[in-house]
Amino acid sequence: xxxxxxxxxxxxxxxxxxxxLKALAHPTRLIMVxxxxxxxxxxxxxxxMIGADMSTVSKHLSILKNAGLIIDEKRxxxxxxxxxxxxxxxxxxxxxxxLKEQVxxxxxxxx
Numbered sequence: 101x102x103x104x105x106x107x108x109x110x111x112x113x114x115x116x117x118x119x120x121l122k123a124l125a126h127p128t129r130l131i132m133v134x135x136x137x138x139x140x141x142x143x144x145x146x147x148x149m150i151g152a153d154m155s156t157v158s159k160h161l162s163i164l165k166n167a168g169l170i171i172d173e174k175r176x177x178x179x180x181x182x183x184x185x186x187x188x189x190x191x192x193x194x195x196x197x198x199l200k201e202q203v204x205x206x207x208x209x210x211x
Contacts, residue, residue: 123167128152129160130192132181136170137189140182 106114124130128150135141135149147157161181164170171184183189 120167120169123163123169124188124191126160126163128156129164132157132160132164133169133183133188133192136181136183137186140173140180142178142180144178146181 143154143157147154169184170181172179172181
């Protein structure tokens with residue numbers, strides 16, 4: 101087997117990918133991504149939807165924004181957030197497919 105060494109550029113790319121996945125790796129942020137894919141929401145709306153305090157919601161939004169997953173737009177005194185890249189939903193669909201396969205595998209073992 102050939103000795104393959106990962107380049108610094110490749111490592112940086114994998115780290116960047118991992119940072120995006122880390123941003124998605126929280127149930128609250130997954131809820132936000134799904135809701136923001138439907139339409140823009142302000143912090144107040146997301147706070148009511150999620151049932152968390154405003155500072156917690158703001159922190160989650162900050163993580164998603166820093167990862168480049170969402171954008172914000174100031175409208176008067178409020179800031180509205182929306183999903184920046186709809187293709188993230190394709191990844192989440194893939195996650196759902198994996199979950200369905202896990203259920204099938206468990207059912208097959210139980211038979």
